[in-house]
Amino acid sequence: MKYEIIHELPAGERRPQRVRLRVCATLTPRAALLLAHGLSALPGLGGVEVNYRTGRVLFFADSAGARAAALALVAGETCHATPHAITPEEIEKLLTGENPSGAVVAVVRFFVVRPFLPWPLRALVSTLSAIPFLLKGARSLVRGKLNVDVLDASALTVSLLMRDFTTVGLLTMLLAVGDALEVWTRQRALASLTESLTLDVDSVWVLLPDGNEVARPLGEVRRGDLIIVADGSSIPVDGIVESGEAMINQAAMTGESMPVRRAHGGAVYAGTIVEEGRIVIRVTQVGESTRLQQVVSFIEQSEKQKSAIEARYTSLANKAVPFTFALAGLVWLFTRNIYRAASVLLVDYSCALKLATPLAVLTAMRFGTQQGIAIRGGRYLEAIREADTLVFDKTGTLTTSQPSVAAVIQAPGEDARHILGIMACLEEHFPHPIARAIVNHAAQEGIAHEEEHTEVKYVVAHGISSHLHGHEMYLGSRHYLEHDEGIDLGVFAEDIARETALGRSVLFLAIDGHAAGMIAIEDPLRPEARDVVRAMRGLGFTRILMITGDGEKTARTVAAELGITEFRAHVLPTDKGKIVMELAKEGCKVMMVGDGINDGPALSAASVGVAMGDGTDLARAVANVVFTNATLWDLVKVRLLATRALRRIHTNARLGIGLNSLYLLGAIVFGLPPALTAVLHNMTTIGISLNAIRPYRTGNGRPTPPKAA
Numbered sequence: 001m002k003y004e005i006i007h008e009l010p011a012g013e014r015r016p017q018r019v020r021l022r023v024c025a026t027l028t029p030r031a032a033l034l035l036a037h038g039l040s041a042l043p044g045l046g047g048v049e050v051n052y053r054t055g056r057v058l059f060f061a062d063s064a065g066a067r068a069a070a071l072a073l074v075a076g077e078t079c080h081a082t083p084h085a086i087t088p089e090e091i092e093k094l095l096t097g098e099n100p101s102g103a104v105v106a107v108v109r110f111f112v113v114r115p116f117l118p119w120p121l122r123a124l125v126s127t128l129s130a131i132p133f134l135l136k137g138a139r140s141l142v143r144g145k146l147n148v149d150v151l152d153a154s155a156l157t158v159s160l161l162m163r164d165f166t167t168v169g170l171l172t173m174l175l176a177v178g179d180a181l182e183v184w185t186r187q188r189a190l191a192s193l194t195e196s197l198t199l200d201v202d203s204v205w206v207l208l209p210d211g212n213e214v215a216r217p218l219g220e221v222r223r224g225d226l227i228i229v230a231d232g233s234s235i236p237v238d239g240i241v242e243s244g245e246a247m248i249n250q251a252a253m254t255g256e257s258m259p260v261r262r263a264h265g266g267a268v269y270a271g272t273i274v275e276e277g278r279i280v281i282r283v284t285q286v287g288e289s290t291r292l293q294q295v296v297s298f299i300e301q302s303e304k305q306k307s308a309i310e311a312r313y314t315s316l317a318n319k320a321v322p323f324t325f326a327l328a329g330l331v332w333l334f335t336r337n338i339y340r341a342a343s344v345l346l347v348d349y350s351c352a353l354k355l356a357t358p359l360a361v362l363t364a365m366r367f368g369t370q371q372g373i374a375i376r377g378g379r380y381l382e383a384i385r386e387a388d389t390l391v392f393d394k395t396g397t398l399t400t401s402q403p404s405v406a407a408v409i410q411a412p413g414e415d416a417r418h419i420l421g422i423m424a425c426l427e428e429h430f431p432h433p434i435a436r437a438i439v440n441h442a443a444q445e446g447i448a449h450e451e452e453h454t455e456v457k458y459v460v461a462h463g464i465s466s467h468l469h470g471h472e473m474y475l476g477s478r479h480y481l482e483h484d485e486g487i488d489l490g491v492f493a494e495d496i497a498r499e500t501a502l503g504r505s506v507l508f509l510a511i512d513g514h515a516a517g518m519i520a521i522e523d524p525l526r527p528e529a530r531d532v533v534r535a536m537r538g539l540g541f542t543r544i545l546m547i548t549g550d551g552e553k554t555a556r557t558v559a560a561e562l563g564i565t566e567f568r569a570h571v572l573p574t575d576k577g578k579i580v581m582e583l584a585k586e587g588c589k590v591m592m593v594g595d596g597i598n599d600g601p602a603l604s605a606a607s608v609g610v611a612m613g614d615g616t617d618l619a620r621a622v623a624n625v626v627f628t629n630a631t632l633w634d635l636v637k638v639r640l641l642a643t644r645a646l647r648r649i650h651t652n653a654r655l656g657i658g659l660n661s662l663y664l665l666g667a668i669v670f671g672l673p674p675a676l677t678a679v680l681h682n683m684t685t686i687g688i689s690l691n692a693i694r695p696y697r698t699g700n701g702r703p704t705p706p707k708a709a
Contacts, residue, residue: 238285246277364645384642393594394548405441419517503554577601
């Protein structure tokens with residue numbers, strides 16, 4: 001198996017060598033477990049961790065020999081490693097919980113294969129399929145836990161003793177479906193995390209002290225090295241610009257909608273992209289120490305905490321188990337009739353509670369998918385319904401992330417259309433987003449701009465100079481025109497103040513050394529954003545915030561336009577996650593909506609994270625809800641869907657508890673036989689299941705407020 005070492009710390013005086021790597025293949029839970037125990041069994045190795053979701057392996061080696069042995073095991077012996085001191089909990093995982101395809105096998109076996117088998121083979125297949133659940137219940141009982149697993153095993157045992165193999169087959173199929181559903185949703189949530197974070201950078205160009213440039217593997221780069229990154233390339237490290245200038249697209253990391261200029265002394269981060277220019281970076285952080293990897297660690301920790309939360313109705317079913325056993329024991333004690341006691345034991349609450357809920361979830365998930373909304377599990381439906389605080393990322397979520405021209409302003413005596421035509425003529429040679437916005441705006445205004453200028457000189461991160469009709473032209477930033485070319489822009493002082501207060505970027509045109517025009521560029525809001533914010537307030541959100549990496553002025557302007565009264569500006573990626581966690585500590589149930597790598601920690605830390613369909617792969621991999629359509633109206637749809645799904649789940653739970661309680665009463669008071677109670681119980685389970693999978697009405701496509709729950 002191929003692997004890539006992503007971070008390594010050398011051994012210290014009292015510290016073993018620390019190695020973290022990523023395997024370049026999909027790890028199954030079983031393979032990850034075997035690998036972990038195989039590594040733990042090697043002499044001189046400790047602190048082994050294997051994460052099958054992300055394919056990451058961590059270990060500490062006491063010597064170079066131990067390190068080499070560990071890497072050899074990962075490279076060639078992963079699937080053949082011998083288990084070492086595997087605990088019962090881990091065996092339980094392998095037997096029952098970590099293979100979602102087991103549910104498909106169970107369903108096919110019961111509905112397709114079983115009807116064509118002769119009776120002896122049916123009995124054998126039913127018995128074999130029950131063994132994992134019997135062992136699971138036995139282990140729980142040995143550990144002193146009287147839970148649904150024990151009750152399931154008891155019901156299977158009674159059915160086997162009574163030779164009711166049809167009931168055994170049905171129970172094992174239903175249990176397999178319920179166990180597999182949540183495992184599947186959890187695995188899918190982070191299935192593409194590793195690929196999403198791949199920088200596709202195997203080697204970098206390093207600038208040596210003698211001035212020569214050499215290519216080196218990224219893994220050999222150390223702090224203090226000078227690396228060269230040119231336009232179109234990803235920056236693979238955190239660092240400080242030593243020389244050169246470039247426009248850096250760091251929207252995915254910081255949320256800034258426009259490329260930012262970085263020159264000597266400017267900070268750059270791994271995962272961002274050089275759109276234009278060439279810079280030499282002095283490395284300050286590499287590997288796991290980069291801000292990008294800090295984002296990954298934050299996400300993994302949050303996901304680990306989430307996976308420990310038990311579903312509400314599973315907990316409720318567990319609490320009802322002692323009651324069911326007590327009733328069965330009392331019936332046997334007073335009647336000495338094993339069949340009457342079995343009648344009580346066969347009428348349990350777990351089937352309806354454990355089956356109807358995942359079926360209702362699947363139905364809601366399927367309906368959501370048809371509407372362009374991917375929901376990754378029932379816990380998130382509940383979280384969507386119960387959320388009272390809505391947190392928006394700005395760039396790419398509330399805005400389109402596609403710059404457009406907001407205003408063209410001419411100096412006295414100049415014509416605005418003429419100014420726009422000159423700007424488009426000069427910018428049409430360059431592919432960056434702002435240039436495209438100017439050219440597109442000129443086309444929309446019907447302005448033709450024939451190429452009549454001489455050679456265009458482009459100054460990276462500053463602007464353009466050229467000659468047109470015998471006139472000298474300068475187009476670029478305020479810094480470029482005022483400080484580099486000495487052009488007075490005082491005529492635009494009021495316009496500059498107004499446009500920058502609105503959060504817009506500005507460019508200037510000078511002709512023959514005199515200010516001629518100014519253009520304002522904005523990242524426009526999604527057209528539905530304001531209406532969606534208003535609708536979400538009407539659907540029960542008492543607090544709505546916007547967090548962004550942009551400055552205070554831009555954030556305030558956007559928030560006011562959307563009707564959002566609370567916002568946070570100048571927010572870094574990990575700080576977004578901290579803000580969400582602080583809200584949770586205050587008692588808020590947070591729904592976070594974002595689209596970029598920078599939103600990953602917040603999406604993961606929230607009660608439910610929502611990613612826009614046109615967002616980054618990481619945001620979609622980490623989020624609990626993903627919109628495949630790039631519209632905020634899906635927020636309204638998913639809130640309504642969660643409300644209806646939870647109402648259906650609660651109704652099914654009440655029906656299951658109420659009807660099964662009646663059957664228990666009938667078995668105790670009227671002596672209903674086991675066969676009848678089993679039929680009533682299973683018919684109730686089937687009826688509730690049919691209600692759970694009942695399709696949702698699509699309506700007319702327009703969001704409408706839900707009825708009171």
